[in-house]
Amino acid sequence: MKDIHYRLPQHRALVTELPGPASTALTARRRAAVAAGVGSSVPVYTADADGGVIVDVDGNSLVDLGSGIAVTSVGASDPAVVEAVREQVGHFTHTCFMVTPYEGYVRVAEELAALTPGDHEKRTVLFNSGAEAVENAVKVARLATGRDAIVAFDHAYHGRTNLTMALTAKSMPYKAHFGPFAPEVYRLPMSYPYRDADGLSGEQAAQRAIDQMEKQIGADSLAAIIIEPIQGEGGFIVPADGFLPTLATWAREHGVVFIADEVQTGFCRTGSWFASDHEGIVPDIITMAKGMAGGMPLSAITGRADLLDKVHPGGLGGTYGGNPVACAAALAAIDTMREYDLPARARRIEGLVLPRLRALADEVGVIGDIRGRGAMLAMEFVQPGTDKPDPELTKAIAAGALTQGVIVLTCGTYGNVIRLLPPLVIGDELLDDALTVIEETVRSLVREKSLV
Template sequence: MTEQRRVLRTEIPGPRSLELHARKTAAVAPGVGTTLPVYIERAVGGISVDVDGNQLIDFGSGIAVTSVGNSAPRVVAAVQEQVERFTHTCFMVTPYEPYIAVAEELNALTPGDHEKRSALFNSGAEAVENAVKIARHYSGRQAIVAFDHAYHGRTNLTMALTAKNMPYKHKFGPFAGEIHRVPMAYPYRWPSENCADEAFEAFTAAVTVQVGVDNTAAVIVEPIQGEGGFVVPAPGFLKRVADWCRHRGILLIADEIQTGFCRTGDWFACTHEGIVPDLITTAKGIAGGLPLAAVTGRASVMDAVHSGGLGGTYGGNPIACAAALAAIETMRAEDLCGAARRIEATMRPRLDALAAKYDAIGDVRGRGAMLAVEFAEKGAAKSTAVAAACHRAGLIVLTAGTYGNVLRFLPPLVIDDALLVEGLDILDMAMAEVL
């Protein structure tokens, strides 16, 4: 068992990591970038161990994937058992119970007490693509409305939904059509104090005048935007959007790929404002690190698609399904919603104190164990420099934001309290070094 403590045996990155990075440069397409070129050989809980023996504190969770911690015991046991049984059949050829069990869990856990159906896929982008397919098929309409600062994936359709050009969209077009963009109620960057009201008015005007209500199949939104900078919409905005869509026969797709599965202190971030989406996409934290994604929605909507219209060779792979069931069991047994709230109770005061200390920090925001600081200055210089200082000291942190000026924090929900505090101490020192 890896001891849950930070250990630095070499500089970061160390010599063996540098050797592997030279091999990566020679063998891997350069478009597959690397945030921190330390090469991991094992990871447990909140610690990642690299090939040089350094033990780094993890405030990234593989971008909110290993919420139950790396190598979570229930997940490991379930995966080992399933590998011994069988590794693949393709659910569309000869099905198996774990797929059904995951669908049942998703139907029960996601917001709303209506009858639901689920379909399983491999990645978040694939889930979003299929949610759009389902919405268009059910409604007979084509237009999809997405928001400024949104991120929904890197496939052609999801790049069209994603707002940021570099690095996600640059020179990859042309993109899928009938995608329309509307303003997000982004309190820190909105030019007045009436953010929710003005953003809602802009949204309804755009859909009514520019898109056409009768042409709009769905509105897709992240309850807290992820790659866009952990933007928490102004209170009340999403509820008004949801109600407005419902009264006009427009489906609401909630992209909970980064926010779902206890990350924000609830099973799903929609719950915070009582929003019940028609379709919800999930991935990342669902399966403890194995590739799995899903679309869950109203039975009437999901049942509209003909047999064979949804699927994929690997979607709902039995090993990933076993991992998902074990991850969900872990979330329940260890009250990881409560753990996320406890993480916020520790982290938020420290982040607020840093904001009070440094004028360069413009905003602190987020919910649960999905927190961020945004630097007032647009541009990635400060966020990149602070992240690099954290990395050198053995703390994995990530950047984000439309302007590249956001530091985001996604610690595993099982992180040791002492590790969490030590990571915050490192962040404090990194800020002092850079700012």
């Protein structure tokens, strides 16, 4: 990989306890101004960020293993992205593509047609968030097929709007008390190798879902199947080999639109440009956001031209969709991904991290599963000798790592998964240091709780 030059020192350094006094003061101001329903995983406030570090308002330098939930894959202040944004802002910040269009939107659409799986003719629409992309993918599928029903899966996360909450599986905090939700959404069992019956293959798990689709919904009523190739908030669940291709084949044979939600997995995160590439599936529509624009708000759907072009003019869009500044950032971020070969970098991160996590699992006896691809990796914590989830230990590990200056995120239907989502530009030494902190935190908590 080409050498990366960082603006900030790439090391962990604590000058106060966490949170420090400046962060504590900001928390007090926040309580008086920001709605309580907006949560934050980490009680420190960012002042600067670069590469694999976040510097807080107290001057602490923390290792970032969250990337703003898989967003800052090229770092939070990639020089190419920063310069592209400055250049675009100096010309115009907005005209609305639906009023007076601009080349940046077209260039992003051309890039996505080239990067996404499949060599068929494609069309793209740009939006602001992953949830918007999902909503519009469903709209296209329903209009194009003339059908209503949508299938989503256990443990899925697709967003926080009314329709995407219906598609999302977990109630708290995403859905509780926000209903009623959009109708004609059906949930089917996911392939979850760690928790499936022993010996259940990917093909068998897919057939289980297909049987339910055919009996409970009917292929003639089904507009689309939507699935994350690796589930994100649900616990970084990697389906068994064969699960996705079997579903995709069935969908194609029955005229059902296959939507791959790659909002979290896309743009080099899993060691390929898109996670769909790992099993050779070619989605009819792919949804994207997060890592595509270096931290600027931008999302997209890219799909078969015959599907997207069925929508009448004016049926897709939005005031800020494909904002010119966000488009400039995306084009620069994609260039950085190519320049540094970030798919290869994600694979290197996997090679560095997985052996250490597996060795730790063998040692401590409270990690039921290690899984993931590329720089999207996870540990599922369970009570010793069982597969019973241990969300309390998981939360304590994340909190303990933070006290040592390492930011990690939790996830999972049962709240018992630690996920590692480092920026793809993180250096080996910084990553090694963060892993050592995590290992020591897990060992210390296991001893403290006398779990082994």
